[in-house]
Amino acid sequence: MSDSTTEASTARRVRPDVQRSLDALLAAASEVFATDGVDAPVRRITAKAGVGAGTLYRHFPQRSDLITAVFRHEVDACAEAASALAEQHEPVEALERWLQRLARFVADKRGLKTAMHSGDPAFESLPAYFMERFVPAVTHLLESAAATGDIRADVVPYDLLRAVSGIAAADDDAYTRRTISLLVDGLRYGGPSAASD
Amino acid sequence: MSDSTTEASTARRVRPDVQRSLDALLAAASEVFATDGVDAPVRRITAKAGVGAGTLYRHFPQRSDLITAVFRHEVDACAEAASALAEQHEPVEALERWLQRLARFVADKRGLKTAMHSGDPAFESLPAYFMERFVPAVTHLLESAAATGDIRADVVPYDLLRAVSGIAAADDDAYTRRTISLLVDGLRYGGPSAASD
Amino acid sequence: MSDSTTEASTARRVRPDVQRSLDALLAAASEVFATDGVDAPVRRITAKAGVGAGTLYRHFPQRSDLITAVFRHEVDACAEAASALAEQHEPVEALERWLQRLARFVADKRGLKTAMHSGDPAFESLPAYFMERFVPAVTHLLESAAATGDIRADVVPYDLLRAVSGIAAADDDAYTRRTISLLVDGLRYGGPSAASD
Amino acid sequence: MSDSTTEASTARRVRPDVQRSLDALLAAASEVFATDGVDAPVRRITAKAGVGAGTLYRHFPQRSDLITAVFRHEVDACAEAASALAEQHEPVEALERWLQRLARFVADKRGLKTAMHSGDPAFESLPAYFMERFVPAVTHLLESAAATGDIRADVVPYDLLRAVSGIAAADDDAYTRRTISLLVDGLRYGGPSAASD
DNA sequence: GATGAATGAGTGTTCATTCAT
DNA sequence: GATGAATGAACACTCATTCAT
Structure with missing residues (x-):
């Protein structure tokens, strides 16, 4: 052809x-x-x-066109990394690696915080896009890990995303890494209601 | 003085x-x-x-001279607020009010985050100044509150400052307020090791 | 043809x-x-x-190629309008209508004035083309009108073209219209030497 | 002092x-x-x-601020030239020289025509300023010349300004010079109503 | 031949910084 | 010391022109 x-x-x-x-x-x-x-x-x-x-x-x-395009492009890349990690690692390992990956994404986007809070309508849709792409990704990872019984089954994906975002925003790589590990350990061993808000 | x-x-x-x-x-x-x-x-x-x-x-x-001067000036104002609050309120109340005040300080300084991570040596001393002024302030408030038995006595001042900074960096006023209250409640009622890292 | x-x-x-x-x-x-x-x-x-x-x-x-092409194209259109008007109207009426048409042409080309005076050789030939096409056109209209005795016979075509150009350059439509009418009235009733320079 | x-x-x-x-x-x-x-x-x-x-x-x-400033500055210079010429020459001579001066001013400002017709409110006041300054100037010259009996006394200053503007807009220095001379000759020898519109 | 994406020089405009007053 | 006018480098953005498709 x-x-x-x-x-x-x-x-x-x-x-x-x-x-x-x-x-x-x-x-x-x-x-x-x-x-x-x-x-x-x-x-x-x-x-x-x-x-x-x-x-x-x-x-x-517009400059905002470029900014949002980069943002979406990297959200996509990060979301797609979830599938790749799921194929290459055991469920909990994949989950932790992806959360670390997410933390890096959030940290890299720190420069956007100010812009996103500027009220410019060009950036309004970004938070929704963030969730729209990441909630399914993390949901899938959580379900896989829960299916094997390695972590509890009652984690709210949204809460987890927000928690990691908050941790990553602290902008201290070592702290972030340590804390996410701790968090995943918590998921692994915690009681059925520990991760809820 | x-x-x-x-x-x-x-x-x-x-x-x-x-x-x-x-x-x-x-x-x-x-x-x-x-x-x-x-x-x-x-x-x-x-x-x-x-x-x-x-x-x-x-x-x-240098522009950085002005920035650091403003930063130190406001650190001073915030630190001094601790004494004023201690005189006007019961210990725990003073503590909580001051933590809320600290959260506002951190939120207002969000614009500095990028500058402080730029590696410019002009900003190197700021985190130390932050701690140098706030550790004594919060230590005093904690000790007063612990003296009356209203809160536990084993809180590490540094951890508390860092926790509040992290919370405030989330840049959501309502969230910050709620969470600091929660934190203080935790101090008040928690077990002897709850606030340590 | x-x-x-x-x-x-x-x-x-x-x-x-x-x-x-x-x-x-x-x-x-x-x-x-x-x-x-x-x-x-x-x-x-x-x-x-x-x-x-x-x-x-x-x-x-070259941009000047386009400009001159448009200029010539519209000179042609205006010159050809003379024949059309001659067929549709009585001689003096045709003459006046064409002079009004010519005035519109000149007014529309005002933007070219600066370019034509820029000394760019690309525009050198335009004034000659203007006369080359319009002198025959107006000559024919004048002769027809003179043949019926409606206007004097001694009008110099070139002078008339120049006069109308000058009037139209004033860039005041009402003024232009009024003054051309007046001019044609002058041709109609004036003495044998009135229109000469 | x-x-x-x-x-x-x-x-x-x-x-x-x-x-x-x-x-x-x-x-x-x-x-x-x-x-x-x-x-x-x-x-x-x-x-x-x-x-x-x-x-x-x-x-x-604004660019228009500069343009109008230059315009006014040169209107002023031209208006002031009237007094200077009146002191140095006989009345009719002064009048003719000033009209030639005015013609040069108008020709130099040809580039402004487009801007002034753009509808930009920044230029709205310019025509009024033109008249406000030039009507008194030419009035004085006309009165002086009329007082000696050298020219007729019934010339409308405004008409004269407009006529010279129109002539100068033709943008042909030799033509302009010749025609203004002719015009002044007309003022000198014409009948009492010849120069009115 | 036609298309329109890419180029990059050119331009208006801002703003940190200097320095005459 | 204080002022604010002047400087000019830096930047965003446009648009004439070229050229791969």
């Missing part, structure tokens, strides 16, 4: 160079945001991405 | 207009930092303080 | 889609120039024309 | 460096606007004025 079949199947084919620009921009912005915050100069992002300023503005007319 | 007396009596007496400029700048910067973050335009601060830009730079050649 | 026939029959026949692009570009540029001036963004023109930017540059490598 | 007396007499004394900046900016802008139009890059103006960009924005926050 020829290329055209492939083209036809995806309607308007995304031109490869366009995709390359998008990918490079998202990757560059992700790094720069983590390093210098979301107010970093646009030029630093375009330089790292190897594209011109106009390319950035074509795809992300 | 005695230091300031020495300063006033010897050395170069601080001229009243200079003091006025300093006070106005600290007050203005405090407000502006809370409202617009620590990266707010200098002009906004000088305008609010009613002084020229040159005056600000004379007293605070 | 015969030229266009020759063009069509020999040489490289203009492909229909090419002609469509050219027409669309000229029409779009004409509108945009009138609305936003000759310095309007290229994108606005290509968007209105429904073509890509590359297409514009293929046909008009 | 000391400096302070001088200072006191003019209330808040304009600092010499500020005045220098203002003068340089107005002069530079005037030249640049004449050369490149009112949309010329800000940098060209500041470079010619020898000041930083910030200085321009301090004094003229």
Whole structure:
């Protein structure tokens, strides 16, 4: 089968160079945001991405467009990591690793806190997206671990996400790591109501 | 206390207009930092303080000088509030009110988090100053409350400060208030080892 | 007339889609120039024309190429209007209507004044083209009107064109309309030397 | 008498460096606007004025502020030239020289035509200012010339200003000069109602 | 030939910092 | 010491032009 079949199947084919620009921009912005915050100069992002300023503005007319795109992109990556970890590790191990991964995500996004509290409607949808993607991910991990009897079965996924977010926001990697381990230990050995609020 | 007396009596007496400029700048910067973050335009601060830009730079050649001055100034104010509250309220009440006050302080300083993690040596001393001033303050409040038998006696002041900081960093006023109350209730009724790390 | 026939029959026949692009570009540029001036963004023109930017540059490598093409195109349209009006109206009526039409043309081209005085050689030929097309047109209208005895016979076509241009440049539609009427009345009733310079 | 007396007499004394900046900016802008139009890059103006960009924005926050300032400044200069010419020349000579001066002013301001017709309220007051300053100037010149019997006494100043504006807008120096001379000759020898509209 | 994505120089504008007054 | 005008580097953003598709 020829290329055209492939083209036809995806309607308007995304031109490869366009995709390359998008990918490079998202990757560059992700790094720069983590390093210098979301107010970093646009030029630093375009330089790292190897594209011109106009390319950035074509795809992300507003700075908030880029910020939210990066946020969603990384939420997706983190959520997808849950499946990968579930396949590679025993349930509890997968759960703990993913919570550590989540903590890293939250810590990296600390620069967004201010922006998200600015009241800018561009960021309104982000918290919902966070939960929409992570609740199913953690739910699945919890159920798998509970199914083997390794952890209790009454943990509320939302509470767990919030707890990890709070811990990670403390911005002390060692503390975060220790505390999440403690938390998982708690899930493992605690009584049936220990993790509820 | 005695230091300031020495300063006033010897050395170069601080001229009243200079003091006025300093006070106005600290007050203005405090407000502006809370409202617009620590990266707010200098002009906004000088305008609010009613002084020229040159005056600000004379007293605070680096921006970080102003930031740390405001930080220390407000740490001092918060620490001093402990004594005032201790005089006006019963021990436990004073303790809780002060922890709420501390939480407000931490929440207001959220904008500093990024700066403090920038590695800039100008900010290195701030966490130590935080503890240096607050540990004695909270220690005194804890001891008073423990002396009356209203709370347990084995609370580690440092842990309590850190816990409140973490809670306040969640940036949800209602949550913070509720949780601090809960914490104090825990102190009041908990067993002898509950508050330790 | 015969030229266009020759063009069509020999040489490289203009492909229909090419002609469509050219027409669309000229029409779009004409509108945009009138609305936003000759310095309007290229994108606005290509968007209105429904073509890509590359297409514009293929046909008009320099911006001045597009400007002069639009200018000539509209000079042609205005000149051709003279014949049409001559067929539909009595001679003097046709003359006056055409002069009003000419005034509108001049007023619409006001944005070109600056460009034409910029010394850019690309625009050097435009005034000559203006006269080359309009002198015959107005000459014919004047002769028809003079032949019936409705207006004097000694009007210098060039002077009349220049006078109307000057009046129209005043950029006051009502004033222009009034004054052209007055001018035509003058032609109608004036003595044998009134319209000469 | 000391400096302070001088200072006191003019209330808040304009600092010499500020005045220098203002003068340089107005002069530079005037030249640049004449050369490149009112949309010329800000940098060209500041470079010619020898000041930083910030200085321009301090004094003229909006571009229209600079444009109107230049306009008024030059209207003033032209209006003041009337008195100077009246002192140096015979009445009719002064009148003609000033009308030529006015024609140059109008021709130089051709770039403003588009801006003034843009509907921007910033430019609304300019035509009124034009008349407010020039009507008295030309009135005085006309009266002086009429008093000696050199020209007729019934010329409407406003009409004369408008006529010269129209002539100058033709943007052909030789034509303008010739026609203004002709106009003044007309004033000199014409009958009592010839110059009225 | 047509398209429109990419480029990157150019421009307006802000704002930290200096320094003449 | 205080003031605030001036500086100019830095930045966001636009848009003419090129060129891969």
